[in-house]
Amino acid sequence: MVVRKYFKIYLRFLSRNIQSSMEYKVDFLLGILANLFQSILGLIFIWAIFNRIPTIKGWNFHEVAFVYGFAIIPSGISELFLNNVWLIPTVYVNQGNLDRILTKPLNPLFHIIADGFEPHGFGFIIFGASLCVYSTLKLGLSFSFLNILYFMVMITSGTIIYFSINLFMATLSFWLMDIVSSMVLVHHLSEFAKYPLIIYHKAVQIILTWVIPYAFTSFFPAIFLLKKGALMLSFLTPAVAISVFLIAYSFWNFGLKRYQSSGS
């Protein structure tokens, strides 16, 4: 019953948000183009290098392209549906809009998230998905039902990881004033996840696996499909997603309890 109610409300919010973003057609298209161009640029970089060398550390172009495509899909999905987490520090906490949310008979986090829809995310999703399909074909990997199911579960987990890390950082705004900058920085670390983890220094690998687990949004799930090993870590991805979400969500609830509005 509760789920159905929330689902219905969510659809209402969504259709309204889509309408408002379609109002400015040029901006809508420019936003999608912006993300599309950015990701194409990243791919050209890889392509230009592989044009000169067939393999790097045992990886060929299509394998690297697959990881790249895989990485930007969850980042695109979280931008599309969960982007309002970025507004928590400024709009909701510092400017006190959270008060308005707290008076509603809804889960406050749900309300905040449902209130935002960022069509730019489409750029990443479209490009990432095309790239994954293209590389899969070129590498002669199979499109079996199980593989597709695995892909869906991993992409969902990746999206949850993106969201949870952002939520954790945003929650810090209950105590600290200028948190957006740090949030941007931590988010930027996801750049590392676009390329095979093995090329980085050991310390970077450990941080991206066990501290800020962006490696689970792309590299670990992808290597199973590419048949490049580390099975255990590949299948650990959903567990990592659930754990980071629980940590971030409890932290958020803890912060919410201590929240004192900026209003008088």
Next chain:
Amino acid sequence: MVLKSKIKKYLALSKINIQRALTYRISFLTSLLAALIQLFVMFYIWKAAFSEKITLAGFTYSDMLTYLFVSQGINNIYGWYTTVERNIAYKIRTGDIALDLVKPLRFNFARFFEVLGISFVQVFFIIIIFTVFKILVPEFRTPKSDLYLFLFLVSTFLGFLCMFSLSFLVGLMSFWTLNYWGLYYVKKSIFDFFSGAIIPLQFLPLSIQKIAVILPFKSIVFIPTLIYLGKFTIHESIFQILFQALWATALWISAVLMFKLAIRKVVIHGG
């Protein structure tokens, strides 16, 4: 005397913006650190690539690291925080542009000196970061001679002028869009690609290289970086600097003309 007082007015704008950059130093440093993360990612990719082969497209590992650091450094003199298009878009949207039009300052010059102020602070931080790199990464080279260093500085300044005018032109497009965010990133992708900020132009297919050599974008990053590396002879360097000067002039004039056209639109919309 008149000239002196004129320049003083503009320098005051630079000074205000230096202060502003220092006030918002956290956002300022964040944009630099974010650029640094990007640089690290590229560094590791090149490192892996050069573990397979000694030279790529005529670049040694040391060439490439130097190219990476210098090109990223130049590309970030004009960082997110400095963007003139962001500034113009804001002025257009809030209507503040009307206030600028009544001021006894030329709009283009005023914006240029604002950017100059912020970029000054940016350069200061970049030099600090580079000094650290120099100590940590022995492959990171300095220019061959003082003459090359001088040519590099001239070339960087001309590239900065080109970048300013191009961004100014993009900024004027916000007369037609509401959100400059999309515009900014579309612009940035195109600039990064053709300027050599992502990868040296030698790595691109010949057909694209042929287009890139006549476009103004290579003035921003590619030319100064190659001069720094000593990949051009002195003669070639001077020729490239002339190329930059030509584009810098043409773009500045276009920016002034476009601004005059755009302003007409404001006047028509005004009540």
